[in-house]
Amino acid sequence: MSKSVVSLLFLLLISAYVSGQTDNRLSVEVQGGIGSYTTFSDFQEIVYTIEGQNYNRSNGNVTESDIVPYLSLGLNYQLTERLQLAPFVHYLFGKGTLYENDFVIFGVSDVNPVEQIFEAPADNEIEVLTAGVNVRYRLISLVGSHLYFGTGLAYATRSHFYRHEMDVDFGADRIAQSVDERFTTEKKSAVFIPVSAGLERAVSDRLTLTLNVQGFISPETEDRAWSAGLGLRYGW
Secondary structure (H helix, E strand, C coil): CHHHHHHHHEEEEHHHHHHCCCCCCCEEEEEEEEHHHHHHHHEEEEEEEEEEEEEEEEEEEEECCCEEEEEEEEEEEECCCCEEEEEEEEEEEEEEECCCEEEEEECCCCCCCCCCCCCCCEEEEEEEEEEEEEEEEEEEEEEEEEEEEEEEEEEEEEEEEEEEEEEEECCCCCCCCEEEEEEEEEEEEEEEEEEEEEHHHHHHCEEEEEEEEEEECCCCCEEEEEEEEEEEEEEE
């Protein structure tokens, strides 16, 4: 884990300690839901040949992503009636399939009497640990519910297992004779700016039900992420 993540986790603990010295302003929240992390800064190279002769070569970034689960643990300190400080740790993880919409079509020709379509989806695994701090502002209150908007600063470390190279050789009939796939694990870290909107409603004196939608934008890479989930907050 990088020094930046450690620093943010330390800030999380300090916030808990400082907030705990005040009356009825600190709460802890557990949240779960779904999210996605798109690794635009990862690339795949594909080489197509026909009977060993070069046909096509491409090298592009990975623009697909899977919807996977996430878990989040956070603190919430009420600075003022409308303003909150909310440190958090966010873990997104899961497996899926990439390149399901990628294909090559060989039309009918003298050497290919039947149209041939080649597809090669591949396994994909993603893990993302994000630690950060949000400042949340209550926009409106309506029938016992509160709508918040927030932004802040976060640091994410991710591990991405995916296919980064593939060589395919087609026969004269344009049917794939050999497929060589190579996989790798890319580990990268970057600063992100979280932007969120949330709705919360108290169900008792200490328990609050929360709904949160959050996007993550990185000024350092082209990677993007989002998450949406339900949470339960306990205050004391």
